[in-house]
Amino acid sequence: MSKSLIPAQRRQKILEYLQFHQVASISGLAEMLGASEATIRRDLEWLEAEGIAERTHGGAVLTQRMPLEPPYARSAQAHPEEKHRIGLAAASLVRNGETIFLNSGTTTTQVMHHLLARQDLRDVTVITNNVTAALAAPSLGFEVVLLGGYFRPVATSVFGHFATAMLRQVSADRAFIGVDGITLKYGCTTPASGEAEIAQVMIERTHGSVIVVADHSKWGVVSNFEIASLESLDIFVTDMGLASEARSALEARSVHVLLAGERPGADGNGRGES
Amino acid sequence: MSKSLIPAQRRQKILEYLQFHQVASISGLAEMLGASEATIRRDLEWLEAEGIAERTHGGAVLTQRMPLEPPYARSAQAHPEEKHRIGLAAASLVRNGETIFLNSGTTTTQVMHHLLARQDLRDVTVITNNVTAALAAPSLGFEVVLLGGYFRPVATSVFGHFATAMLRQVSADRAFIGVDGITLKYGCTTPASGEAEIAQVMIERTHGSVIVVADHSKWGVVSNFEIASLESLDIFVTDMGLASEARSALEARSVHVLLAGERPGADGNGRGES
DNA sequence: GCAGAACCCCTCAAAATCATTCATAATGTG
DNA sequence: CACATTATGAATGATTTTGAGGGGTTCTGC
Secondary structure: OOOOOOHHHHHHHHHHHHHHHOEEEHHHHHHHHOOOHHHHHHHHHHHHHOOOEEEEOOEEEEOOOOOOOOOOOOOOOOOHHHHHHHHHHHHOOOOOOOEEEEOOOHHHHHHHHHHHHOOOOOOEEEEEOEHHHHHOOOOOOEEEEEOOEEEEOOOOEEEOHHHHHHHOOOOEOEEEEEOOEEEOOOEEEEOOHHHHHHHHHHHHOEOOOEEEEOOHHHEOOOOOEEEEOHHHOOEEEEEOOOOHHHHHHHHHOOOEEEEEOOOOOOOOOOOOOO | OOOOOOHHHHHHHHHHHHHHHOEEEHHHHHHHHOOOHHHHHHHHHHHHHOOOEEEEOOEEEEOOOOOOOHHHHHHOOOOHHHHHHHHHHHHOOOOOOOEEEEOOOHHHHHHHHHHHHOOOOOOOEEEEOEHHHHHOOOOOOOEEEEOOEEEEHHHOEEEOHHHHHHHOOOOEOEEEEEOOEEEOOOEEEEOOHHHHHHHHHHHHOEOOOEEEEOOHHHEOOOOOEEEEOHHHOOEEEEEOOOOHHHHHHHHHOOOEEEEEOOOOOOOOOOOOOO
16 A cells, blocks of 8 residues: 655655644654654755754744745645545535636636536536636536636735636526534635625625535634635535534534535546555 | 556645645655656656655655746746846846836746846836746745636636736836737737737837747737737837848837847756746 | 753765666657 | 557665663752
8 A cells, every 4th residue: 555655755744734733743644654753853854944843842833925836835745636536526505507706726726627527518608717727627518707817826816906806797506615613603604805795796796505624623713804704605515524513513503514415426537556 | 557657647645645744755655556666766867856855864755835837937928038038138127126016827827937037136026916926036036916807727827807907006117918829910919818918008008119029930920809909019129030121111110129038148047947 | 050951963874766778669751 | 460658566785763771961849
């Protein structure tokens, strides 16, 4: 099986761990990854040189100043498996002829991929500020409207006055909103104010269901800018890692929770890796 | 019975795997694909040359930037060498603090790459409908405004009412316009009406010089939709393959012709990455 | 402060991976 | 069919990574 990880894999796992726990100890990482402490130490040194983490005695903490040029941070998608499944489940909610909003983020990009994979969809229009999602579109079959505005390379998305002004000229049947944090008290939040504004206007201009997509690690997280309170949401698509109390609390607030992978179904998507 | 995959299939599988997992080990891929490690190593080398992946010890990681450019940019580049030089020459016309328009096309994308390579530029704003060019922008240093509108996958650009409406709210010091045909009689032309409209409005809203970039094979070509007559142009940047009579005729119409590579210089960049 | 423990930095040998070469097999071309 | 071109897999030293141990440094409880 997994004989031993290559350096890049190990560093990715460390980064994932850090993104979740903020802080990690050398001894803990060494045991978890099956490597010696000397190796972990070298990895942390590398992460520090990349500006991702900061060394401390006995371990490391995640760098605070997050949104400034993360050379590696972006490639390290946090929970690829979960996001994949969430995208699949979310995409299955769309019906023929609908117009949908899609904001930026790796999870919503997954939704786009699974939308494109659905052979049964016709006349679907996607309106998005997510450039990566737009790029995934084929030459035929889908109409994609890309919002205009200031380009944000780290997220490959656009934001700003032009984007929101353009949004106010359109509307959609559904909105798929990726968020960085979701709690009962503060609702959905994100660290970039421009992204928050886009998502707000998208929700405002959706006359059908508003669907938030996020893996379970986002539950209980509060970021700087509010996108929407829970009252604005209709469906929350996440993975099975969500605590059951969280689910009940959300349902009590009339947010329908959809756990991706709940019913495997006869999918046979084909890719079965370990 | 596919006892062994052809190289393209294998690379495709590696790419799929990488897009899902971000990182892959050579030993793992070799086992999964039933090929020797030497072969996998060669494949990764190839993927790296294509700008898709990045080699690391023991494997490779997916390139973080440039989500999916290669399919287009790489495949159908007609005169790469000339376009490279034209882009370089055109980019050298830009000065600090300017705002410039850039329309779609491989040649204008080259202009963007060479703009980014110029270390001396500060406070330059690029306004474009060229999504590929926008994607090339780094996190810091350049302000890129991406027009909104209907997304055209084959050209990775946007067009339509939204784009032109947005253009009419801005203006620029220079416009770099890529065209598909240029003649004395019909001026600049392109086969897509949407692109023609964008270019028209860009020219209309440029208060400095209008610069057309195109390799010499475009001379004498007339396409379906007119972008502009020669009277609207200030500079035509092309390569040394342009016939001298053409040059004289253009100069007589007060279009300044700039032949890229006139002063070859010590470039030596050769081929490969941009 | 001070002792003990944990941790860090450094060096070094073993192990893994890499680049390169070469012979063979597969594929394409006339 | 013969030939040129390309792709493949094994073998080689060179390079990188890894883990362990010695000795100095920082932390912790008192």
